[in-house]
Amino acid sequence: MAPILLLLLTAACLQTGNSAAYSRENDYGVNQPAHLSGVQGGSIEFPFSFYFPWELAKNSHMNIAWRWKDYHGEFIYKSTPPFIHEHFKDRLILNWTQGQTSGVLRILNLKETDQTTYFCQVFLQTTEGMMLLQSISGTQLTVTRALRTTMRSPSIITSAVTTAGLEDTGGQRxxxxxxxxxxxxxxxxxxxxxxxxxxxxxxxxxxxxxxx
CATH class of the missing domain: 1.20.5 (Single alpha-helices involved in coiled-coils or other helix-helix interfaces)
Structure with missing residues (x-):
C-alpha cells in the first residue's frame, strides 16, 4: 500500500508543478495559456512566465527556446545561439529581456500550417548546475481563415443609382x-x-x- 501512495503523491507533485495556482515555494515550472486563437494572415502572441527556487550562478545567462507539435518536438526558436526554424523565417519575434522571468513570443503572418501546440523551454545556469524548465501541456494554437467580404466601390454604387434614376424617369416628363x-x-x-x-x-x- 505504501509504494502505491508514494506513486500517487509523486504524480500529484508533477501535475501541480506546472500550475500557477500551486504554491511556488521550492517549486519550478513554466506558465503558458492553454489555448490561443488567431486569424490567418494576422499575428498571435504567446505570453509566458517561469519560476524556480534556485540561486542563479554568477554572470549566469538565461536561454529561451520554443518547440512545436509535441513535448519533444523540433525547436522553432532559440535565443542562444540565435536560431529560427525555416518555416517561421522572418515571422518570429521574442519580446523578452535577459534576467526577466516573463515575456512574449509573437508569430507574424499566421499560416494554416501554424496550427499546433507550442512549448516554451528555459535554460538556467544555477549554483547547483544547469537546470531545464519546460511547459508540460504547452499552448494549443488554432488558426482560423479570415472572412472575405465583397463590397462594391462607392463610385460604382453612385453610378448605379444615377443610372437607375435615369431609367426610372426616362418614360416620364x-x-x-x-x-x-x-x-x-x-x-x-x-x-x-x-x-x-x-x-x-x-x-x-x-x-x-x-x-x-
Missing part, C-alpha cells in the same frame, strides 16, 4: 421642367406683345415733340 417651359413661353409671348406697343409709343412721343 419632369413636372418642374414642364412648368419652366410654360413660364418661358409666357415671357416670350409677353415680350412679343409688348415690343410693338413700346415702339408705337416711342414714335408717337417723337411726333408730338415741339419743333425747335
Amino acid at each position: 419632369d413636372p418642374s421642367l414642364l412648368i419652366l417651359r410654360v413660364m418661358v413661353m409666357m415671357i416670350i409671348v409677353k415680350a412679343v406683345a409688348i415690343i410693338p406697343i413700346c415702339g408705337f409709343m416711342i414714335i408717337l412721343c417723337w411726333k408730338q415733340r415741339p419743333a425747335e
Whole structure:
C-alpha cells in the first residue's frame, strides 16, 4: 500500500508543478495559456512566465527556446545561439529581456500550417548546475481563415443609382421642367406683345415733340 501512495503523491507533485495556482515555494515550472486563437494572415502572441527556487550562478545567462507539435518536438526558436526554424523565417519575434522571468513570443503572418501546440523551454545556469524548465501541456494554437467580404466601390454604387434614376424617369416628363417651359413661353409671348406697343409709343412721343 505504501509504494502505491508514494506513486500517487509523486504524480500529484508533477501535475501541480506546472500550475500557477500551486504554491511556488521550492517549486519550478513554466506558465503558458492553454489555448490561443488567431486569424490567418494576422499575428498571435504567446505570453509566458517561469519560476524556480534556485540561486542563479554568477554572470549566469538565461536561454529561451520554443518547440512545436509535441513535448519533444523540433525547436522553432532559440535565443542562444540565435536560431529560427525555416518555416517561421522572418515571422518570429521574442519580446523578452535577459534576467526577466516573463515575456512574449509573437508569430507574424499566421499560416494554416501554424496550427499546433507550442512549448516554451528555459535554460538556467544555477549554483547547483544547469537546470531545464519546460511547459508540460504547452499552448494549443488554432488558426482560423479570415472572412472575405465583397463590397462594391462607392463610385460604382453612385453610378448605379444615377443610372437607375435615369431609367426610372426616362418614360416620364419632369413636372418642374414642364412648368419652366410654360413660364418661358409666357415671357416670350409677353415680350412679343409688348415690343410693338413700346415702339408705337416711342414714335408717337417723337411726333408730338415741339419743333425747335
